[in-house]
Amino acid sequence: MTEVKSDIEIARAAKKKPILEIGAKLDIPPEHLLPYGHDKAKISAAFIAQQREKKDGKLILVTAINPTPAGEGKTTTTVGLGDGLNRIGKKAIVCIREASLGPCFGVKGGAAGGGYAQVVPMEDMNLHFTGDFHAITSAHNLLAALIDNHIYWGNEQNIDTRRVAWRRVMDMNDRALREIVCSLGGVANGYPREAGFDITVASEVMAILCLANDLRDLEKRLGNIIIGYRRDKTPVFARDIKADGAMTVLLKDAMQPNLVQTLENNPAFVHGGPFANIAHGCNSVVATKTALKLADYVVTEAGFGADLGAEKFFDIKCRKAGLKPDAAVIVATARAMKMNGGVKKEDLGREDVEAVHKGCANLGRHVQNVKKFGVPVVVAINHFVTDTDREIRAIKEYVATLGAEAVLCKHWAQGSAGIEELSRKVVELAESGHSQFAPLYPDDMSLFHKIETIAKDIYHAGEVIADKSVRDQLHAWEAQGYGHLPICMAKTQYSFSTDPNLRGAPEGHTVPIREVRLSAGAGFIVVITGEIMTMPGLPKVPSSEKIFLNEMGQIEGLF
């Protein structure tokens, strides 16, 4: 390569194929592809239902070390590996999450991958895409409107207006909506009460859409949402105010996975995008399951590092959807190893083998954790131009001591040609039949014990502490029949501990539980261990100021 092009330049130069051709590669007949423009399509629910009896392909999870400011390139590696598998003759589909529109106007919008390992059309995927998030916003806010309307007209369900548990959502970074008082203005507008908005990706409807198996399951889960509590503390459900049917209607199209393509014209499913803290942070079950019916290999990723993302992928998504991953890829970089080894961001350009070696403790912990789920692991070293041979060798040697292999990958610069070795290794692991996947804890373990198991086995914490009120709440849910639910940990993504500044592989720390929340529709208990922001704000100079259509009608400033 003579010059380095930006992601957007590469994306714009992509030779996209008509989406019907991409679908044809997967034997999806044109009548079952619902196009959105010429480069996006939804796969019809009818076609998905027809695939039920087919054999599943192999499922590969791409996860990572704890994120650092150096960047790891998890999505880039996911996309690259998908292209790499196709290159070596496997029919492979990439499954990733949809992007949220709101944050694009605060800081730069997120690309789907980077360099020569990207999914396109990039602009659409950062904006309205196929409207899924708008549909989720509508369904969520319909329920909110129905709750206040129910109260307005007499409150037959006796909802305690101090205990309405359902906020509203908007796909926008708008701090002014975090805490509001609604229903002001007198008799015609209702009973004033405290309320607020979250960003759409934090909606329980988002988590539900991503975990539901089909429209019937979706409707049932929507009905199970707890919208608030009566004065006697008994929960009121969405089904009690007959909201589930109409919400399902609003989500009918959004439930169908979206098909797009990589720069190398291989199929990618981009569907769903739940938060990775208060929710499980994976793309939809429907997309993953459909992809498994249509391909030999499905490459998917989970949010944040493996301590949060892979754990939730295994313990929530795979457990509930009956998925059995065949191999896992843990993405690391020499730069991130150096940061974990104590090097500052401005010094990352200098070789520092000692720091790499020291920082490898973080990687090692993730490798061992993922193995606890019975899934074979390979480490992908996502290559940066400043990496030295000695640094790469240090990582490889370290990983070898763990009984695993680390493979250098150059997909960012070279596309699939740069990731053949990893692709072959992934095939070898997946075909070996060595995967003995099992979740970390059984369904019938007590809720607090589940939390302790995650904290001790995955985070290597010494203890979990929680006020009596938290423990009482967990017991109360067990008594109400929610004890079988898995745990969804909301913890900082930057450390194994609850202290974001504690890099490497800390041990014996304390995990304090601030709050627990029941997502009865999604089907998990959220355990909050720190500050969780569910409605971001905009910076002093939001990126929106630089976003515009240029003379050619192209979007500038979004990337």
Added chain:
Amino acid sequence: MTEVKSDIEIARAAKKKPILEIGAKLDIPPEHLLPYGHDKAKISAAFIAQQREKKDGKLILVTAINPTPAGEGKTTTTVGLGDGLNRIGKKAIVCIREASLGPCFGVKGGAAGGGYAQVVPMEDMNLHFTGDFHAITSAHNLLAALIDNHIYWGNEQNIDTRRVAWRRVMDMNDRALREIVCSLGGVANGYPREAGFDITVASEVMAILCLANDLRDLEKRLGNIIIGYRRDKTPVFARDIKADGAMTVLLKDAMQPNLVQTLENNPAFVHGGPFANIAHGCNSVVATKTALKLADYVVTEAGFGADLGAEKFFDIKCRKAGLKPDAAVIVATARAMKMNGGVKKEDLGREDVEAVHKGCANLGRHVQNVKKFGVPVVVAINHFVTDTDREIRAIKEYVATLGAEAVLCKHWAQGSAGIEELSRKVVELAESGHSQFAPLYPDDMSLFHKIETIAKDIYHAGEVIADKSVRDQLHAWEAQGYGHLPICMAKTQYSFSTDPNLRGAPEGHTVPIREVRLSAGAGFIVVITGEIMTMPGLPKVPSSEKIFLNEMGQIEGLF
């Protein structure tokens, strides 16, 4: 017909053609049709730009008497006339507004037309359709977030937080959001202030999208939006906080008109849907102008009765877009004439020629009003099964005394076969070259005089009254350079007067102005003469309770 089928039964039985085939009828090449599923498509901006030099077809406005609970069937007649013109060998396109999603969950959703004169796909058009309204919601709320963010970070523009003029919007009937206090919760969330939400169709962004000629014009108008005032009362514009570029990016796709089809597989453009009270109530200028380039005849409609809808269509849309309508159809029914003549709804089934004759005064006033704009008029009597020959004859004889013709139309029951006579009459009027269209008042008339002109010439009011504060405000806008703008009247649609119970053709009444608002981006002055609700509520038993997906995956309860 042996049995009467419901609108939804007829719509579901429709033999839709692939949308590419419908586009081909208009010589739109497939690469310029951006499909949304197989039965909806957007027409690319690039294709639209290529049509600039082409000759325009004839423009036909369908308007109506003041609406009554009996129903008039304006959209049904618009669709029927489009089919009728195609039937008699003219290439015709129907241009109508998009439906709002929110109200569908309160009362039954609106069909686009009725009987055998409908536009399909009905379900999609009542729900997310092609996402235009969601895009408008996003663009509107991005501006709102940017305003509060601007204030939060130091308020460089010195916006008086008591005078923020930009509310938020949601496409939902949610009375709890009408009046709120936002930015509560302390330092991190901003400066608490009173705020609120309107329904999306009431957004000025909606009006702007419908009046803009292209994306450049759109961006300019968005920049002209007044977001609030400083303590010295000077206006702060959206461009002052650099919001216009990003808002335009969000609206890029929404600016492209949507192509769907009638039950008879004729093309229909469904695009935009501004309120007909605080806005002008017509489909988009882009859709109408594009249709004129592609067809011999374009049939479009305006909101409410001719006193509001036609007047705004002529004085706002046609004036600003340089459109010259060739003929107008005024829709009336024998039942509505009887209601105007004093008959109660429960007695409408009985013949009452006297009441029909008495009620014709309302129709007559509208016929004479439309003629004032220099546009030739024909009356369409939309046939109901209970109509008697004597009643129909009474209407025809009355209209003849006005120098016009009334034609009986049976498109509801028979489709295009039932509306051939009207179609031929419309062609005769349009081809006659008799249209001498001119707006009611010149641009350079004073604002108050414009209001008086509409009130006296169209409403036949005796006087317009307004507080000194209102008159002062109008003068202030004139001094600021807004004196050339047209007036957008917000008045009850049920009467020529401001009293909704005053049917027929009242004269000499008083029009009191409660409030005036400047829509500087859309480019009109809103004059409010009564209670205007910009955020509806839900009824005690919202229709959402009966909306669900049936076993076949079809939507029940929406219609």
